Structures are given as C-alpha cells and as structure tokens.
Amino acid sequence: MSDIQIIQGDCLEVMKTFDDNQFDLVLTDPPYGIKEARNDNASRGRARGGLNNNAMGYSKDYPIEAWDDSPPSQAYFDEMLRIGQEQIIFGANHFSDKLPRSSCWIVWDKDNGNNDFADCELAWASYKKAVRKFVWRWHGLFQEDMKNKEERFHRNQKPSGLFAQILERYTNEGDTVLDPFLGSGTTAVACERMGRNCVGIEISEEYCNIARKRVQEEKDKMGLFSDL
DSSP states (O other): OOOEEEEESOHHHHHTTSOTTOBSEEEEOOOOSSOGGGTOSHHHHHTTSHHHHHHTTBOTTOOOOOTTSSOOOHHHHHHHHHHBSSEEEETGGGSGGGSOOOSEEEEEEOOOOSSSSOSEEEEEEOSSSOOEEEEOOEETTEESOGGGOOOBOSTTOOOHHHHHHHHHHHOOTTOEEEESSOTTTHHHHHHHHHTOEEEEEESOHHHHHHHHHHHHHHHHHHHHHHTO
C-alpha cells in the first residue's frame, strides 16, 4: 500500500522544509498564467454553464476561481529542481524561461478531434532521455477509459490513467513522488494505483478534501481488486 500525504499550504513555504533531492520525482502541473479559470478560451467559456457544463464532464461542484491568473515565480521552480532528483512539469512551454534546457519532453496527445482545444500538451522533463508521446483521450464526455470515467473537479485536471502511464515509465514501485500543485489529486491517485508514495501540496482546503476523497476511493477500489 502506498503512503499518500496531502498537505494544505503554500507549496513554496512547504518545499523549503524539504531536503535536497528528497524526492525521486517531482511530477506536477502548475498554473500556466493564461487566465483559463476566467473563461478566456471560447470552448471553456461555453462549457461553464448548465447543460454544457455537464456535457464537458465537469462536476456540478466545480468551483470558479482565479488560480491561474499568473504563473509561479522563479523561486517555485528553483525549489522543485532542488528537492527532486528528477522533474516532470506540465505546461512548461508557458514558462520555459524558468527551467534549464532539456532534450527530454513529454507530449500528451489528447486525441481531441476538431475543436479549439489544444491537440497536445507538453511537459518538461529533466531526464537524459528521448522525447516520448502518450496518447490518452480527454475531451468532454469522451475519455480513453470509458468504462472507468473520471469525474472532473478542476479546470486543469489531468487523467489519472495518463499519470499512471508516466509513473510506470519513469519511476519504480516504492519511489516517492512530490506534486507541489496537487489540485484535485490526480498525481496522488495515480501513485496509489501504481504503488508509489506521494506527497501532495495544495493551498485550497476544498481541493485538499477532494484529493483525499479521490485517494480513498482509489484505495477502496484497489482493495477490491486485491480480494479477487
């Protein structure tokens, strides 16, 4: 069973308490600073209301907030590089000036079809390895794993199946993963599924509670599988 810890707080202040290279991997998806929560994107704006919101697959309890008004400062990235032996940081094309050059990027092909959403998302990786592509459909009601559809609680929520694939390729069972921008808890859920330990930091009490609930549901599901 994985050791999953979820800490509520400002991740910069929490990260300062950790030792150099304490974590095997920092896997995270920081706010991009593109004001996505304020509905600047046409499709996301249309998806905010009533029936359209449900059609996009978002939870009815999805909060409206301004978590992505600005990207993290350089200090956040410096801490992530200090305390992690390796790093995978999504959205880094929005703040590549805050990270060293790398030959290793991860491409997430979202298999979106024809719409104004991005076809892919990019993650910066510290590994001395080749660029890798992961395909995982994640568009409204259409998901890669339709038999186990995930409820969406966060505008920038990533699929746990995608993160499970990333963990399988880049980490080993028993490794400890840090996500300083935990959000609704996808990294923690994927770690529970894949037998990795996880420390997640999230400033919002609401999202911490959502993340804990999702991890517990994953624990319960994994327990059912182990009894089969």
